[in-house]
Amino acid sequence: MSLMKFMNQRLFKQPNPYAAANQSKAASDEPLRTRLQDNLAMFKQALHDSPDIVIRELDFGENHSTPAAVLYVSGLVDQDYVNQFIIAPLLSAAKAPEAEARIIDIFNRHIMPIGGIHEADDFDALLTGLLSGETVFLCEGYNRGILIGSKGGESRGVEEPTSQSVIRGPKDGFTESLMTNISLIRRRIASPDLWSEQYRIGHVTKTKVAILYLHGKASMPLIEEVRARLARINIDGILESGYIEGWIQDNPQSVFPTVFNSERPDVISAGLLEGRVAIVVDGTPFVLLVPALFIHFFQAAEDYYQRYDISTLVRWLRYFGFVIALLGPSLYIAITTFHHDMLPPELLVSLSAQREGIPFPAFIEALMMELTFELLREAGIRLPRAVGQSISIVGALVIGQAAVQAGIVSAAMVIVVSITAIASFTMPSYSFGISVRMLRFAMMGLAACLGLFGIVAGVIMMIQHLCNLRSFGTPYMSPFSPVQQNKFQDTLIRAPWQFMHQTSSTAHTRGASDQSEWKKE
Amino acid sequence: MIKVNGRRSNTLRTVCLIMLAMLCSTAVSGCWNRRELNDLAVSVAVGVDKRNNRILLSDQVLNVEAISGGKGSSGVYAPVNLFQEEGHSFQEAARKMTRKSSRKIYVGQLQVLVLGEDFARSGVAKVLDHISRDHEYRSDFLVIIAREVDARDVLQVFTPLEKTPATKLKNSLEVSSKAWGVTTAVQFREFTSNVISKSREAVLTGVNISGALEAGNSSDNINRISPSARIYSSGLAVFKRDRMLGWLNEEESLGYNFTRGHIKSAVIEQPCAKGRKDHRRVSVELLRTKTKMKGSLEKGRPIVSIFIQGDGVVTDAQCELDYTDPSTLDQIGRGVNEQIKSAIDSAVDIMQKRYNSDIFGFGELFERKHPSFWKKEKDNWDEVFPRIQVRIQSQIVVKQMYKTTKSFEERMKG
Numbered sequence: 001m002s003l004m005k006f007m008n009q010r011l012f013k014q015p016n017p018y019a020a021a022n023q024s025k026a027a028s029d030e031p032l033r034t035r036l037q038d039n040l041a042m043f044k045q046a047l048h049d050s051p052d053i054v055i056r057e058l059d060f061g062e063n064h065s066t067p068a069a070v071l072y073v074s075g076l077v078d079q080d081y082v083n084q085f086i087i088a089p090l091l092s093a094a095k096a097p098e099a100e101a102r103i104i105d106i107f108n109r110h111i112m113p114i115g116g117i118h119e120a121d122d123f124d125a126l127l128t129g130l131l132s133g134e135t136v137f138l139c140e141g142y143n144r145g146i147l148i149g150s151k152g153g154e155s156r157g158v159e160e161p162t163s164q165s166v167i168r169g170p171k172d173g174f175t176e177s178l179m180t181n182i183s184l185i186r187r188r189i190a191s192p193d194l195w196s197e198q199y200r201i202g203h204v205t206k207t208k209v210a211i212l213y214l215h216g217k218a219s220m221p222l223i224e225e226v227r228a229r230l231a232r233i234n235i236d237g238i239l240e241s242g243y244i245e246g247w248i249q250d251n252p253q254s255v256f257p258t259v260f261n262s263e264r265p266d267v268i269s270a271g272l273l274e275g276r277v278a279i280v281v282d283g284t285p286f287v288l289l290v291p292a293l294f295i296h297f298f299q300a301a302e303d304y305y306q307r308y309d310i311s312t313l314v315r316w317l318r319y320f321g322f323v324i325a326l327l328g329p330s331l332y333i334a335i336t337t338f339h340h341d342m343l344p345p346e347l348l349v350s351l352s353a354q355r356e357g358i359p360f361p362a363f364i365e366a367l368m369m370e371l372t373f374e375l376l377r378e379a380g381i382r383l384p385r386a387v388g389q390s391i392s393i394v395g396a397l398v399i400g401q402a403a404v405q406a407g408i409v410s411a412a413m414v415i416v417v418s419i420t421a422i423a424s425f426t427m428p429s430y431s432f433g434i435s436v437r438m439l440r441f442a443m444m445g446l447a448a449c450l451g452l453f454g455i456v457a458g459v460i461m462m463i464q465h466l467c468n469l470r471s472f473g474t475p476y477m478s479p480f481s482p483v484q485q486n487k488f489q490d491t492l493i494r495a496p497w498q499f500m501h502q503t504s505s506t507a508h509t510r511g512a513s514d515q516s517e518w519k520k521e
Numbered sequence: 522m523i524k525v526n527g528r529r530s531n532t533l534r535t536v537c538l539i540m541l542a543m544l545c546s547t548a549v550s551g552c553w554n555r556r557e558l559n560d561l562a563v564s565v566a567v568g569v570d571k572r573n574n575r576i577l578l579s580d581q582v583l584n585v586e587a588i589s590g591g592k593g594s595s596g597v598y599a600p601v602n603l604f605q606e607e608g609h610s611f612q613e614a615a616r617k618m619t620r621k622s623s624r625k626i627y628v629g630q631l632q633v634l635v636l637g638e639d640f641a642r643s644g645v646a647k648v649l650d651h652i653s654r655d656h657e658y659r660s661d662f663l664v665i666i667a668r669e670v671d672a673r674d675v676l677q678v679f680t681p682l683e684k685t686p687a688t689k690l691k692n693s694l695e696v697s698s699k700a701w702g703v704t705t706a707v708q709f710r711e712f713t714s715n716v717i718s719k720s721r722e723a724v725l726t727g728v729n730i731s732g733a734l735e736a737g738n739s740s741d742n743i744n745r746i747s748p749s750a751r752i753y754s755s756g757l758a759v760f761k762r763d764r765m766l767g768w769l770n771e772e773e774s775l776g777y778n779f780t781r782g783h784i785k786s787a788v789i790e791q792p793c794a795k796g797r798k799d800h801r802r803v804s805v806e807l808l809r810t811k812t813k814m815k816g817s818l819e820k821g822r823p824i825v826s827i828f829i830q831g832d833g834v835v836t837d838a839q840c841e842l843d844y845t846d847p848s849t850l851d852q853i854g855r856g857v858n859e860q861i862k863s864a865i866d867s868a869v870d871i872m873q874k875r876y877n878s879d880i881f882g883f884g885e886l887f888e889r890k891h892p893s894f895w896k897k898e899k900d901n902w903d904e905v906f907p908r909i910q911v912r913i914q915s916q917i918v919v920k921q922m923y924k925t926t927k928s929f930e931e932r933m934k935g
Contacts, residue, residue: 336557336558337555337556337557337558338555338556340556340558340561340563340627340629340630341629341630341657341659343630345563345565345630345632345688348558348563348630349563349583349585349588349589350585350589351558352558352559352561352563352585353585353586353588353589354589355557355558355559356559356585356586357559358559361557362557362558448555450543451555454543457539457543460539461536461539464535464536464539465532465536468531468532468535
């Protein structure tokens with residue numbers, strides 16, 4: 001913690017270049033003027049005459065006597081929509097603004113054939129609206145502006161998620177649009193209890209962040225904790241939900257993720273039904289879910305769509321994969337350098353024959369192979385897609401054959417590394433997979449120094465750390481530690497739906513959690 | 522708000538404590554045995570012989586490349602090499618061996634310990650101490666006696682089927698003790714506990730080499746269809762304390778194994794008709810045999826009752842008998858039971874009269890059932906043991922004759 005404080009003080013307390021700018025802008029935080037040209041000048045100045053800001057001046061009202069202006073950012077708005085439903089009605093409007101009448105009322109009642117109109121009188125609110133794709137209406141003699149929802153422009157459609165695929169299950173994935181994402185969830189949970197709160201986070205980006213929860217299912221302390229942690233975020237920009245995750249996670253020093261993320265609306269909806277809270281961030285398809293516990297990272301969406309028996313077996317396979325991914329190379333190192341008597345004689349003979357002439361100790365050998373694999377993996381992600389295939393060929397040849405033939409590594413080591421690699425891909429959650437990747441190297445080091453004793457010590461430390469972790473107040477290892485026997489239906493096994501009466505939510509839930517009662521409500 | 526800070530410092534403290542504990546334990550464990558696989562000379566068999574007052578230690582070490590056949594070297598080198606060294610003690614000889622071997626000899630994979638007959642007769646305790654004390658040795662390897670030859674000679678015979686002679690020794694002993702009933706596979710831990718125990722004496726299987734000793738020491742031996750030298754097991758060696766006394770012949774060995782309940786399956790053959798000069802035989806395979814031994818006191822005299830139970834199957838019939846008649850099977854069964862009785866009798870007889878060594882564990886029976894008697898007599902068990910009356914009951918029931926009823930000769934006659 002002292003380390004953390006130190007880091008906060010030394011690393012993050014850089015002079016904030018925007019802080020000064022914000023303060024100077026505070027001068028423009030004043031109410032709008034009554035003269036249109038003054039107001040337009042203010043906008044132009046604030047936006048530095050940016051070419052994508054369109055200021056469409058027009059004459060408005062009876063006999064087109066009142067000068068007015070429509071402002072929008074091209075690219076953020078739906079151009080057709082602005083032309084057809086905002087500018088056209090304004091030009092044809094016959095009713096003049098009466099001096100005392102509120103323009104917004106006239107707009108709503110007589111002019112605009114659309115919804116999403118609201119009024120603002122301070123400059124900053126208008127500016128933010130403008131920059132988020134709303135259209136601003138200003139007119140002479142009126143010291144307020146009107147924001148008209150006109151968000152549009154280019155955006156990606158709903159596509160199949162690329163990071164978490166299923167054989168059976170819905171194929172839609174979140175997009176970069178906050179509203180689309182919320183709608184994808186709402187389509188699945190048609191309940192008035194699905195509540196949503198929206199915030200803007202980031203001093204500069206003012207990114208829209210929404211929290212979603214099922215009222216009555218999610219516990220109040222949890223929701224308040226989420227709100228409080230979001231409020232604590234102090235950053236200029238939020239470009240991805242990872243920024244939020246970094247700010248709200250419980251223990252930044254831990255390698256284990258305490259915030260779940262998914263690209264799949266069905267996974268997030270299921271989480272909401274369990275009483276967890278989703279955090280949707282504009283501009284990223286990755287939606288966060290808290291609290292996130294150890295077991296959540298082993299639950300794949302498909303577990304719930306396939307039969308329970310096969311799902312349970314597959315889940316066991318995944319836990320097994322976790323152990324292999326974590327300990328595979330270290331067990332090999334420990335047994336071949338310390339515990340030769342654990343090997344069956346035939347295996348010992350064949351392993352030591354393979355090691356004949358290998359210049360490096362098993363640990364260095366394993367380290368080299370693991371590093372090569374990690375390099376290949378990283379290269380595979382970063383490479384332009386067109387050259388991506390060549391990487392796999394090079395990798396297969398380098399790792400698979402040439403290294404063995406050249407006598408640099410033993411064939412058994414290649415097998416161990418490959419199995420470990422395959423096992424590490426069984427993790428449904430990428431973020432948890434990364435933790436395992438990091439720990440694998442630590443375990444290898446321990447195994448090389450202390451053998452099985454080191455591995456056991458490492459595992460004990462890891463479990464101790466896991467049991468100590470909390471995610472938004474919920475113990476990370478629950479329901480195993482502390483033991484909650486009535487919540488085991490969806491842990492090591494995936495019970496048939498009939499037996500999941502008590503929702504296996506490991507989050508603190510409030511009120512009725514029985515499925516039948518839930519329906520009645 | 523969650524009290525993150527307090528918990529974190531706790532974590533840190535615990536992690537530090539665990540690290541400290543780990544560091545300390547590495548200091549006290551003392552054993553820093555980090556060795557790569559290719560730094561090992563894996564010893565699979567150890568032979569011990571007597572050389573005047575010293576020990577001749579022979580280590581059969583795997584030549585892994587020759588065995589696994591990697592990189593085309595198979596058959597060029599011998600699958601194992603023998604390292605030998607003399608010394609006053611086992612440990613001294615073992616350490617001296619590093620003069621000859623480029624790698625440290627690793628005994629964690631030891632499969633067979635071969636004791637030379639001469640050495641065994643002079644007492645084996647001095648070897649047992651080191652092996653049971655050193656942490657590297659397992660305790661599940663087999664112990665055998667090299668009969669009439671040196672242990673060293675047994676370890677330098679090329680063996681067919683198995684590339685390593687040690688594996689051959691181990692496997693053949695384990696297989697034959699299951700299927701034949703005359704040998705017995707004794708593991709080191711059983712052997713040592715019998716040597717230590719006062720209520721039971723140790724028994725080991727002997728192996729011998731047939732054919733030319735020298736020819737066995739060359740790969741030519743296995744290049745021939747009929748190898749010049751072969752290792753075969755021959756009889757059981759009986760011990761008293763740590764000293765070998767002598768050998769049991771086949772019948773006595775069989776009898777001994779019956780008393781131990783070691784017989785899983787065995788073949789007993791008998792002449793077709795008693796007394797007549799007829800070489801034809803009928804063989805019975807024993808299945809599911811069970812042995813019970815009971816020690817009791819009758820008027821203060823120790824008596825041991827041995828019950829044998831099991832089924833028999835006619836597997837080889839040369840006699841012209843009506844095998845469909847139950848009385849025929851009964852008659853065969855009686856013959857089998859008599860054979861078993863006489864085998865056990867002869868084993869008990871030779872032990873009581875000649876060797877006076879309680880390899881049957883009669884002492885154990887009394888130790889458990891009549892502890893007061895055992896307590897009184899254990900120090901002069903040598904006088905009590907020969908006088909124990911042994912009653913044998915064998916109840917093998919011959920039930921089946923497998924696929925054919927009549928003997929082959931009968932079927933030929935029509």
